[in-house]
Amino acid sequence: MHIHKLPDDVLHGILQHSCYFQYPDFYKWKRLLLLLSICKRWRHLAIPLVYNRVYLSYYDQSEDTSIVDDEPVETIKGAKTKTNLDLFVINNCASLARYADIRILFTSNAFKGLNQTIERMKSVLKTWSGIKTLSLTLVNDVYFVEHQVTAELYDAAQINQLTKELYNLIPGILNLRLKGSRLDRTNKHLYGKLAGYYNNQLKQLSSRHAIGLSDNIYFAQISKLDILLNSENGYKLSQMCTTSLVHLNIRGVPVNYRWASFKTNNDVEQIVFPHLKTFNISYLSSTPSVDRTGTELYNNGRLKIHFPVLTKLHLWSPLGHCELLASAIFPEKMDTFDVLGSSKTMQVLSNMRIPQVKKLYLNVASTTSNIRHATLQLINKILENSPGSKKNKLIIHEDSIQIDPAVIEWSQLTLLHIGAQINMDIALKVIAKLPNVDELTFYNFVAENIPEEAFALKNTSGCHNKLEALNSSITKLMLGHNELGHSKDAVITVIKYLSVRLESLSLFGAQVAFDTDMSEFVNDYSHIYPNLTNVTFRLLTAKVL
Known part of the structure; x- marks a missing residue:
């Protein structure tokens, strides 16, 4: 059908889509003026959208x-x-x-x-x-x-x-x-x-x-609040109405943040967000001195914060402050439960009832020395306590957490990023424990402990015995290398060895200190390992992770 024969409502929908852009842009708006010069009908439909x-x-x-x-x-x-x-x-x-x-x-x-x-x-x-x-x-x-x-x-x-x-x-x-x-x-x-x-x-x-709000502002109709707390005002908000809030994003939150702003009655032991669907909270990465008088979040363990219909939680606390988790009452089922914290945070999560979620994201950013050794067991327990989640992501940025393949029980994970040093021996044992992982990243992979059979790939493909495939569903593998002390041959051997043993692989990215073209390798070995023709190699000198 010719576009001029489209009904007005259909053409209006097309024009409306053309006129939408998420962020205001004067120059994009100027280009929309062309829509007004096509014909009278277009001009009539487009003028309310353009202007x-x-x-x-x-x-x-x-x-x-x-x-x-x-x-x-x-x-x-x-x-x-x-x-x-x-x-x-x-x-x-x-x-x-x-x-x-x-x-x-x-x-x-x-x-x-x-x-x-x-x-x-x-x-x-x-x-x-x-x-x-x-x-x-x-x-x-x-x-x-x-x-x-x-x-x-x-x-x-x-x-x-x-x-x-x-x-x-x-x-x-x-x-x-x-x-x-x-x-x-x-x-x-x-x-x-x-x-x-x-x-x-x-x-x-x-x-x-950060904005300076006076104490007499109530925001009775507010449904979406995205705000940075004002340090000059003691990190206080004005009185907020929880009844209409659907989306809440609070940034710059101190450790002992006072939740009195959200109390709409005289009940000192509970706060209810009856319609809140999305809650994002970002704690400060430092510990400022804040007045703790009045109603506090923790309140000696008595204060409970109810989220009866919450679907998405994103909590960012690099220092591991997790008083909210200790006080919150979540619904039975949620869509996303996303927490960035320390080993201390993982400890709190391991002892609480995590809702049945579609997506569970754990990001370990820092640790404290006295519980560092137990972090892996804590993660095991958290995953065990959330059996219904369909998409589990674990990111361990902390490079001091040593990965012990004998300890981890992460069969539920679908994404794993590890910041600790990983050699080939540990990598193979970790992969064996990850039958459902789709994306795997080792930020600090070292080319050592390479199996002897890996060097068979140096020979001509005609006299090469096929290496056994790993039991894995990994489609995306990313390696960050510290090239100091590792030869070019060793790094390339690692890349070739993993690419032929991971049959489901479709993208292999690695940070290398030299230009690398894998096309010759793929041509020589694809008749033995047909999966190689499906792999896109991104081996770059720049950081690709």
Whole structure:
């Protein structure tokens, strides 16, 4: 069927897909204007899709080097802006705008740039009531940010005035996205004040920047919260409503984080997230001194945090802080249970009831010396306690954990990454214990203890006895090499030996210190090992892991 004969709803769906891009991009938006010039029908269907995004980027002329002379820019009081506002005026489409992307970049004073941006939008339309999503990025120049370290260079009255004017200009925001340099202290106050204006209506709040929220903000309608805790505010959040939360992502969490912000009643022993589906929590990689007064997470073991419908948990704690795991009550079944921690974290997991999950991810990033030797047994126990999981991933970055093949019982694993030193002898014994692993990575493989039979591959293929295949389902094997002390011949022998014995292999990646072409080897031996024709070799001098 010719595209012009498609029904309006089908053509609208195609155009809608063409107009979507996850991240705001002024130049991609400009290319969409071509859709409006095809014919009247396309223009009628595409105009609401194309003119739903307002872009306005403000730059100091003296600071910005990204704008070239042939770009469509206009000058506002000594600064340059990139914007599509004029096209909204020409086509009378301001009422169609649903998304605003405002960027104040590389300026000596971002507040000044924001003020001029507000005035520019007012000149087109006094109130942009149709806009529901605001993405705001404020970046001062480097000197201004560094100078704030020793001085508080913001004016509270100016912040109040700016946020009030922005709220009056775009009053209907439901989704607020805040970005900027984490070192820029002044933005914390402006972002916090702006979130406060919208707090009774916001459905989503996302901030890669720490924001300063006052204690009287409740966020009664919030369903998605992605926030970096503010160290200057004692890592406190304002009072949060747990009732409507569906997605929660908290970053920069101290060890003894106080969960009082999420308490919506006087019950000191439990917090309930009745509709939360996804929970991401990232602890600090250091241990700051934080006021522990008030309701705490652990609360002497009494406080319980209920997640009755949680489907995805991602916990990142490189120092092994796992008070949340000790206090949480999870549902019987979940989709993903993803934990990065230390041996201490593995110890806690081994003693708790892990939900029946589709995907269990364990990432051992660091250890403490007194329980390092027991880490492998702890992992065995965790896997044993989660028999229903279909996809189990284990990543051991800690290179001090010695892999003892006699200890591991990892038949359930589908992915394994190991950071400890592994030689051929240990590698073969580990592979024998991994019947279901699809992807295997040894970050620190050493070319020693190579079986004598491996060197038979140096001979001509005509007088070579076929090596027995390993009982394995590995399709992707990645080796990181420390080439010091190992000859080129030894490394190549390892690669050839493993590639012929792993019949299910489809990708073999290795970091080597020399250029290597395996095509001659494949041609010579593929009649004995047909699986070689299915293997893609990525043997590169650059890191491939």
